[in-house]
Amino acid sequence: MKIVKSIAEMKKISHKIHSSSLKIGFVPTMGFLHEGHLSLIKIAKKMSERTVVSIFVNPTQFGPNEDYYQYPRDIKRDKELLKKEGVHYIFYPSEEEMYPEGFLTTVKVKKLSEILCGASRPVHFEGVTTVVLKLFNIINPDIAVFGEKDYQQLVIIKKMVMDLNLDISIVSGEIIREQDGIAMSSRNTYLSKEERKQATCLYRSLLIARDWIMAGERNTSIIISRMKEFIKTFPSTKIDYIEIVDPETLNPLKRIKGSARILLAVWIGKTRLIDNLQVNV
Amino acid sequence: MKIVKSIAEMKKISHKIHSSSLKIGFVPTMGFLHEGHLSLIKIAKKMSERTVVSIFVNPTQFGPNEDYYQYPRDIKRDKELLKKEGVHYIFYPSEEEMYPEGFLTTVKVKKLSEILCGASRPVHFEGVTTVVLKLFNIINPDIAVFGEKDYQQLVIIKKMVMDLNLDISIVSGEIIREQDGIAMSSRNTYLSKEERKQATCLYRSLLIARDWIMAGERNTSIIISRMKEFIKTFPSTKIDYIEIVDPETLNPLKRIKGSARILLAVWIGKTRLIDNLQVNV
Numbered sequence: 001m002k003i004v005k006s007i008a009e010m011k012k013i014s015h016k017i018h019s020s021s022l023k024i025g026f027v028p029t030m031g032f033l034h035e036g037h038l039s040l041i042k043i044a045k046k047m048s049e050r051t052v053v054s055i056f057v058n059p060t061q062f063g064p065n066e067d068y069y070q071y072p073r074d075i076k077r078d079k080e081l082l083k084k085e086g087v088h089y090i091f092y093p094s095e096e097e098m099y100p101e102g103f104l105t106t107v108k109v110k111k112l113s114e115i116l117c118g119a120s121r122p123v124h125f126e127g128v129t130t131v132v133l134k135l136f137n138i139i140n141p142d143i144a145v146f147g148e149k150d151y152q153q154l155v156i157i158k159k160m161v162m163d164l165n166l167d168i169s170i171v172s173g174e175i176i177r178e179q180d181g182i183a184m185s186s187r188n189t190y191l192s193k194e195e196r197k198q199a200t201c202l203y204r205s206l207l208i209a210r211d212w213i214m215a216g217e218r219n220t221s222i223i224i225s226r227m228k229e230f231i232k233t234f235p236s237t238k239i240d241y242i243e244i245v246d247p248e249t250l251n252p253l254k255r256i257k258g259s260a261r262i263l264l265a266v267w268i269g270k271t272r273l274i275d276n277l278q279v280n281v
Numbered sequence: 282m283k284i285v286k287s288i289a290e291m292k293k294i295s296h297k298i299h300s301s302s303l304k305i306g307f308v309p310t311m312g313f314l315h316e317g318h319l320s321l322i323k324i325a326k327k328m329s330e331r332t333v334v335s336i337f338v339n340p341t342q343f344g345p346n347e348d349y350y351q352y353p354r355d356i357k358r359d360k361e362l363l364k365k366e367g368v369h370y371i372f373y374p375s376e377e378e379m380y381p382e383g384f385l386t387t388v389k390v391k392k393l394s395e396i397l398c399g400a401s402r403p404v405h406f407e408g409v410t411t412v413v414l415k416l417f418n419i420i421n422p423d424i425a426v427f428g429e430k431d432y433q434q435l436v437i438i439k440k441m442v443m444d445l446n447l448d449i450s451i452v453s454g455e456i457i458r459e460q461d462g463i464a465m466s467s468r469n470t471y472l473s474k475e476e477r478k479q480a481t482c483l484y485r486s487l488l489i490a491r492d493w494i495m496a497g498e499r500n501t502s503i504i505i506s507r508m509k510e511f512i513k514t515f516p517s518t519k520i521d522y523i524e525i526v527d528p529e530t531l532n533p534l535k536r537i538k539g540s541a542r543i544l545l546a547v548w549i550g551k552t553r554l555i556d557n558l559q560v561n562v
Binding site for chain 2: 007011102103104105106107108109110111112129133134137138159160163164165166167249
């Protein structure tokens with residue numbers, strides 16, 4: 001496993017891999033890896049001959065009052081985990097390497113970036129699409145794997161790839177959960193013991209919604225109200241949003257027919273968590 | 282010479298050219314070709330083995346009250362000219378091919394897009410960078426040639442390529458002028474006979490500025506005032522802007538030292554023309 005910090009070197013490596021007609025599978029991460037990331041890497045490994053994982057806590061996707069500085073980092077542990085997974089290259093650039101002085105370009109997927117998480121995190125997705133496009137141009141992957149935990153991000157990246165005519169297949173990996181159902185996230189480390197217990201309410205509210213839907217309920221505002229009622233019984237919670245949307249366009253649905261995605265963001269104390277669930281009727 | 286209308290086919294062709302280790306030289310145009318375009322194509326031909334010229338009047342770079350519908354088009358004549366130049370491929374997509382329903386992505390080079398022409402044409406450069414990035418991704422050129430007549434565009438494209446880590450060398454071609462000095466432009470066809478005469482004032486004002494600078498004047502506001510006075514003697518003119526800037530950052534200069542670029546945009550009746558000139562002291 002090689003750790004690459006320079007863009008020029010990463011480009012050379014990727015060029016060499018392609019000259020040997022091998023496929024590159026890429027998983028972008030912000031590090032502090034957990035089973036969720038590792039599941040994506042396993043997918044990338046299966047679908048390509050050379051795996052590249054990037055570790056870069058991207059400053060431009062954090063708002064001014066968000067947790068960029070607190071975001072957990074542990075490059076030593078990350079390296080060990082990636083070595084064990086058989087990853088070929090870690091791309092681990094510095095902030096100056098990615099955003100040299102005078103950097104001005106930005107990529108945005110309009111509308112999709114402004115709703116749901118984008119409504120409360122206005123610069124977030126623009127930061128994500130810009131850094132992901134840069135990483136795509138540097139690594140030149142054949143496939144790139146994104147987790148469904150960040151479902152809106154996945155939809156936005158797919159749209160960007162299609163709109164900008166990139167030749168990358170975007171593959172998604174299922175949400176990996178802890179024993180008690182909470183979706184794995186580097187941000188879970190922010191939670192106190194008591195908050196950690198209350199954080200189970202996100203997934204539990206999704207299961208309640210699914211139960212109601214399975215029982216025949218189709219009216220999304222009724223389902224959302226029930227989820228809200230349930231979450232409000234946990235004292236440290238503050239709901240950011242709960243929405244039931246079309247899985248491709250992210251347009252809110254009034255009634256469920258066919259496929260729908262239930263998405264929510266909830267503050268547990270000072271930690272904002274997200275989760276989502278697909279339902280098909 | 283082959284005319285390619287589909288993105289998928291263009292990608293296949295470009296992929297095949299690269300598999301033969303040949304270089305692609307690309308010149309993006311909006312058609313209605315003149316000697317200015319042909320000079321860029323000659324550069325592309327010299328620097329690569331396969332030349333691709335795109336013809337696409339890009340709707341997203343025109344503001345709502347601009348001349349998208351009037352913009353001159355003559356694909357038959359363009360084809361003949363490009364055949365004579367020995368161009369290998371014309372990429373000539375439809376609007377639906379480039380912007381299918383639900384298109385949402387946009388690429389912007391901040392600051393540089395908001396000054397000079399960007400101040401009076403707020404959506405223009407965002408439309409340019411978005412379509413050029415798409416064309417780059419479709420054609421995958423090794424070099425791309427842009428004219429210095431659209432000097433701000435050239436600077437913005439170079440910045441986008443650098444910021445997004447693209448492997449394309451951006452080459453510039455000098456302004457090609459008519460006998461009387463007016464910079465060649467498809468928009469010159471909008472001018473009446475009388476306006477056409479008055480339109481010489483742009484280049485003549487640049488030459489006046491250069492003369493003053495050569496005579497020792499370094500104060501840019503004095504030079505700009507003199508250019509304005511001169512242009513105002515032409516009754517059909519309305520100055521949009523005249524600026525003397527750093528050729529790379531486009532930052533306005535108070536005094537000239539080293540290199541400077543004089544840029545101006547002037548309305549001649551209902552036609553907005555631009556021109557520019559480099560000075561080195």
